Amino acid sequence: MASSAGAHGGGDNANANTTGTTGGGVQQTEEPTIEDLQRDIEHLKRKIAEERAKLCDKTTAQVSDALEPIQGLNIKVRRSLKGHNAKVLCLDWCSDKRHLVSSSQDGKLIVWDAFTTNKEHAVTMPTTWVMACAYGPSGNVVACGGLDNKVTVYPLTLDEDVATKKKTVGTHTSYMSCCLFPGSDNQVLTGSGDATCALWDVESGQVLQSFHGHSADVMSVDLAPGPNPNTFVSGSCDKMAFVWDMRTGNYVQYFEGHESDINAVKFHPSGDAIGTGSDDASCRLFDLRADREVAKYTKESILFGVNAIDFSTSGRILFAGYNDYAVNMWDTLKTHRIAMLYGHENRVSSLKCSPDGTAIATGSWDYSLKIWA
Amino acid sequence: MESTPSVVQQQRMEVDQLRREATMKRIPVSQAVEDIKRYAMDHMMQDHLIVGFASEKANPFREKTWSCEVL
Structure with a gap:
């Protein structure tokens, strides 16, 4: 003491x-x-x-009462990407706003041209359940991993089989559930079933920083947009979300309130708040400066867990993929559901808006990916 | 992974961390939401999933009419 x-x-x-x-x-x-x-x-x-x-002087819906409701949405399936022979578990957009990488339960990693729906690369990993995949900011490299406990990086070259160039960068003591490149192809940030996150140097395979604090499996990580490139958020089966300082390895804030596992975390595009999606069938918005929950997105009729979330570029819409095969669209400010996207025939496991916000991609246990715009 | 801190070390770190958090300055929900609302208003016109495109041709994911590009 x-x-x-x-x-x-x-x-x-x-x-x-x-x-x-x-x-x-x-x-x-x-x-x-x-x-x-x-x-x-x-x-x-x-x-x-x-x-x-x-601090709870008003609710988010009260503050947003005078806002015009969102109307005239025209979002529909524009592409279906077929080629995986098992559940799609993760996807990520390339910075060129055109290519996608996806990973699957059967150990396959596929790089797609989302405009033409062509497959440009297909890699078979020596593991099943490739739970995470991510594009590097240059668009020339992807990282992936899963039940092998490892994060593996593949440089994407057109002249030879990408599998020959693979590099095992880091190993956790349990499965790797999520990964991303924080601003450079040279580093990978991972989250794991061993309850930690880790920042790895791609070239040397060294741990640059490890992040201890969660008491159960880390399921999702996201990097702060804009002026805080050293901040990231993690969501865990301990029902908590932590905001971390990448340089010190310490967390700076935690958010609680969810009643079950947090499967997805995502920074609001302003960088001032984070969204979460949970097995408790709710999504929530936590503000960093209020240091608390500011909105909860639920309906009595929604009983199934949320696996993936993302914001539209203005932050007005929160997209959430559910175990009941639906994608719900929430008005983040009025805190009500504005639409549902139906198209998948099994759980929606992954979901991401394209970097310029023109489309959203979803991946599902029905083996397919869909592009909505 | 590298060595993990002991339980006592971890708890000490947590106590230090919680002390820092306990003294942080917080803003009321109304003010936080006003800022989030302003951000949405400022960026809404570029949010294509809400406002769509000026013409369908500007949508990079419009239905495929690629036939002439194969040339």
């Missing part, structure tokens, strides 16, 4: 309060026990919850 308070500069209210709970006398040299620390943690969490509760 005393040592950690000293290291932190001491003197603020939180310190004064928590010191009070340990009872005064034993604080010079005694190392705090796990029980002491646990008590401090619970006390601080209660205090934070109280502070957050004070």
Whole structure:
């Protein structure tokens, strides 16, 4: 207790309060026990919850009451991408707004031309359940992994089989559930069933930073847009979302409220908030500066879990893919459902808006991907 | 993965972290949502999934009429 308070500069209210709970006398040299620390943690969490509760002066729907409702939407299936022979588990857009990479339960990775629906590369991984795949910012490299616990990077070249150039970059102690390139082809950020996230150097395969804090499987990560390139968010089966500082390895904020696993996290395009999707059949919006939930997207008729979410470029629409095969479109501000996209014949496992916001791609357990615009 | 911190280390880190969080400055929900609303208003006209395209030809995913491009 005393040592950690000293290291932190001491003197603020939180310190004064928590010191009070340990009872005064034993604080010079005694190392705090796990029980002491646990008590401090619970006390601080209660205090934070109280502070957050004070901020709820209005609901998001009240603030947005005078807004014009969204009308005249004309989103439909424009392309169907067929070629996987098993459940599609993940997809990502290339920065050229034209190509897509997808990964599947049968171990296949496919690179698509979404304009023509042609397959440009197909790679068979030595594993099943390739749960994650991501394009590098240059568009010349993809990363993937899954039940093999590894993140593997493939440079995309047209002259030879991409599988010959593969590079195993990192290994977790459990499955890899999600990955992304944070701003450069030289680094990969991964999330894993081992409850950690890790930042890897692609060239050397070294861990640059590891992120401990979740108490269960990490299911999803997303990078902050714009001026905070060192911030990312993770969502976990511990029902929490953490906001991390990539440079220090520490988390800066946590968000709670979901009643079951968080399967998807995504930064709002403003960078001020994060969206989440959960097995509790809800999506939520958490604001970083209010440090709390500001909206919840649910309906009594929606009973199934959410696997994937993304925002339209203005942040007004939240797209969410569900286990009941539907994609629901939520008005993030009026907090109601504005439309449903039907087309898949099984769970929607993955979903992403194209980089310029002209289309959304969905992947499903029905073995197909669809482009909606 | 590399060595994992011990339980006590992890808990200490968490206590330090929660102390920092406990003292952070927070804004009310109304103000946070006003900012999110303003962002949506400022970017709505470029949000093609909401406003569509000035002409269907501008949509890169319009239905395929590629026949002449094969030349």
